Amino acid sequence: MNHLRWKIVALLVAPLTFVMTLDRTAMAVAAPTIQNELGLSIVEMSMILTIYFWAYAIGQIPAGRAAERFGSRKVLFGTSTLWSLMMLATPLGTSFAWLFGCRLVLGGAQSADWSSSVVALKRWVPASERAKGNALLLAGLYLGPIVAAPLTAWTIARFGWHAVFFGFGALGLLLGAIWWFGYRDTPAAHPLITKAEVEYIAAGQPPERAAARGPLSRCLRQWRFWIFGVQYFLLVLIQSFYTTWLPTYLMRARGLSLKAMGLYASLPWVAVFVAVFVAGAFSDWLLRKTGSIYRARTPVAMTGFVVSALALTAASRADSIAVVIGLLCLSFAAVGFVQVVVWSATQDLGRAFAGVMSGWTNVWGALSNVAGPMTLALVVKVTHSWASGMIVIGVAAACGALLWLFVHPERPLLDDEAAGPPPPSETGATTESVGNAGGSRNDALSRH
Structure with missing residues (x-):
């Protein structure tokens, strides 16, 4: 057994959650610089910051249902691509409406990350190991604030705030592509998994019926x-x-x-x-x-x-x-x-x-x-x-x-x-x- 399940969680699922946190934090750290450069009011800046969370909240349940119906592979690849494109697009406009719209779409797209990750973890990790699997997901989430603030501040000081969004957006696209090629919605479908691990994961899954309408x-x-x-x-x-x-x-x-x-x-x-x-x-x-x-x-x-x-x-x-x-x-x-x-x-x-x-x-x-x-x-x-x-x-x-x-x-x-x-x-x-x-x-x- 080659423990592919842990490589999937640690090298594919957790990194996407980590980069999501980087993207979420970037605007908060860059906000004073952006506000001064573009001449935005405090009210406009607060609206740009908070619209993300409203879109993120509204998208949660539909995103979770989509992950169940279509699989985490398709949903997380599509949404990570969308939110990364929004990061790349953010510095291309200078108006309040442009930034507000980018953050709105960013929040909606990122609402799929956590539910898709939970569905992926459920399918790949036996019940007896799920707490450790969830610990890895949360580690990716909590590592973001540790890294994001100093990294964003350093990048702004060295290259300007535009570089933050271009860099994080490009990183998201790269990880999304790696996710698509490296992940499968069922362990048995993965070309690198061993028969022993497939049987181990299957044996550790509690019995369940297909989700009804x-x-x-x-x-x-x-x-x-x-x-x-x-x-x-x-x-x-x-x-x-x-x-x-x-x-x-x-x-x-x-x-x-x-x-x-x-x-x-x-x-x-x-x-x-x-x-x-x-x-x-x-x-x-x-x-x-x-x-x-x-x-x-x-x-x-x-x-x-x-x-x-x-x-x-x-x-x-x-x-x-x-x-x-x-x-x-x-x-x-x-x-x-x-x-x-x-x-x-x-x-x-x-x-x-x-x-x-x-x-x-x-x-x-x-x-x-x-x-x-x-x-x-x-x-x-x-x-x-x-x-x-x-x-x-x-x-x-x-x-x-x-x-x-x-x-x-x-x-x-x-x-x-x-x-x-x-x-x-x-x-x-x-x-x-x-x-x-x-x-x-x-x-x-x-x-x-």
Whole structure:
């Protein structure tokens, strides 16, 4: 067995997610330069920046359904080509309307990246290894902010802002072409895979029925579908603090210089980057040890929510900058643990319609990326206290831990409709085979 599945995830899927993050971040870093050069108002610049997220959110569910129906290979190749062309086109115009339109199309095209990646991972990685697979995807996502800001700033200083968009766009086209030639929608169709690995992957896939028509309408009638979306909204409330307000917080509330802020603001991103690998290995180990999807997902998610909320709250009250940064790193690392479990659970719950499930989840995340920063800003404005805003975000996010009591990732969301009556909700012993070992060995895993 040549472990082609890990080469597919690490060398094809994760790099596309990484370049998507580079493209997303480029405009935010280049915004002051572009605004000054083109004479755009602050309102116009804010509209250019935020239209991306609205288009990204609206496109999530249709993109997920497209990945299920047409396969990740076609969908991700087409959309990565489109968003890369939008990056190349961005510097060719100088008007507000041109930049607004490019960002609008960019956001819509990039909405397909995550759901297509989740569908690809579901098809290529056995259930017993999915947490590690999701860790690789998240690593590509979190590596972007670590690399994008300094790389974009250096490129602007050396070659101008146009070069950023031309360079990232060309890189996207290259990776899209590599994806097309290197990926197949089913492991058995890949010319480089061994028979042993095909059998191993197939043995590790939980049984599922073909996705029926109208899965979204049926999902919307399931209360667990809504609970899963809300818990992700609450998780991203904390994550949005790091993606938007952390540099401002460190400079205004903690009095750091620009140079010091640049160093300290990157440390939580390093922490979450490392944490997702640890979380992936731990969750898969827990699944093998306990034989229970429930025990490998729910306690990890609940603990991550609580630790992240408590650490963020404690950081807001700490005096020493070293303690503050340490607690912020702990908080964001705990978010990484929950993220790994969330995206593993989308595949556990979704099965044949994991694309719809991942799209739905990402819609809530996109909404939270708007609501979180606005909520914190409003609380800070009213109370004149950053600590109050961080505590509000932390308390709200902690509620996500309670919601995981009702998620039950061990039971496919539409199992009652697609595969007969649901299994009894017990505490220990219904089994399902999820192919947990090498080519010829399967372990019976409990459906807790």
